[in-house]
Amino acid sequence: QKEVEQNSGPLSVPEGAIASLNCTYSDRGSQSFFWYRQYSGKSPELIMSIYSNGDKEDGRFTAQLNKASQYVSLLIRDSQPSDSATYLCAVHSGTYKYIFGTGTRLKVLA
């Protein structure tokens, strides 16, 4: 079992719809969770960080964390073609180590 799992996609959604990206992790001791967006040929950039159970909203983005289920998700409301990218889930256990998922490719169709 991989330590951080994501569906590779592509996940295709129409413009204006809600995109839902999911991530599961295996280390119950994980403390910090991050979503990075990576455009083709570019470096990962932070979209959201979340540290406690529940929802965290920032503009069109909402991160959801459920530590009991070892599950973290990212919702993108009013999806735009410019949101088309690969989204990487990263988990930090409190030591130095960050484990990245392989990413979900999102395509927003105009």
Next chain:
Amino acid sequence: DAGVIQSPRHEVTEMGQEVTLRCKPISGHNSLFWYRQTMMRGLELLIYFNNNVPIDDSGMPEDRFSAKMPNASFSTLKIQPSEPRDSAVYFCASTTSGAGGIQYFGAGTRLSVL
């Protein structure tokens, strides 16, 4: 701040040649990471430095890879000799304990070994 700076952005070399990748972390960040990204394996941690000291190099593929951090503002990743399977994008990232664990990535070096 200029962010994490990596050089070169692109490197094309022939098998057997030595390759040196460079990274300047964000000023004040005391943790530095080298990653390799490929389509097949995603983003893999190669080595982690804290306060210029290598803490974990278990991700370094083999002895052909080495990394140094002689001071807080500079790190190198060296591959000698290079092989075609080393072709990938290499990212450097930095963070600090006050950043909430958020890593900031450089633009990466795209390495092609022919």
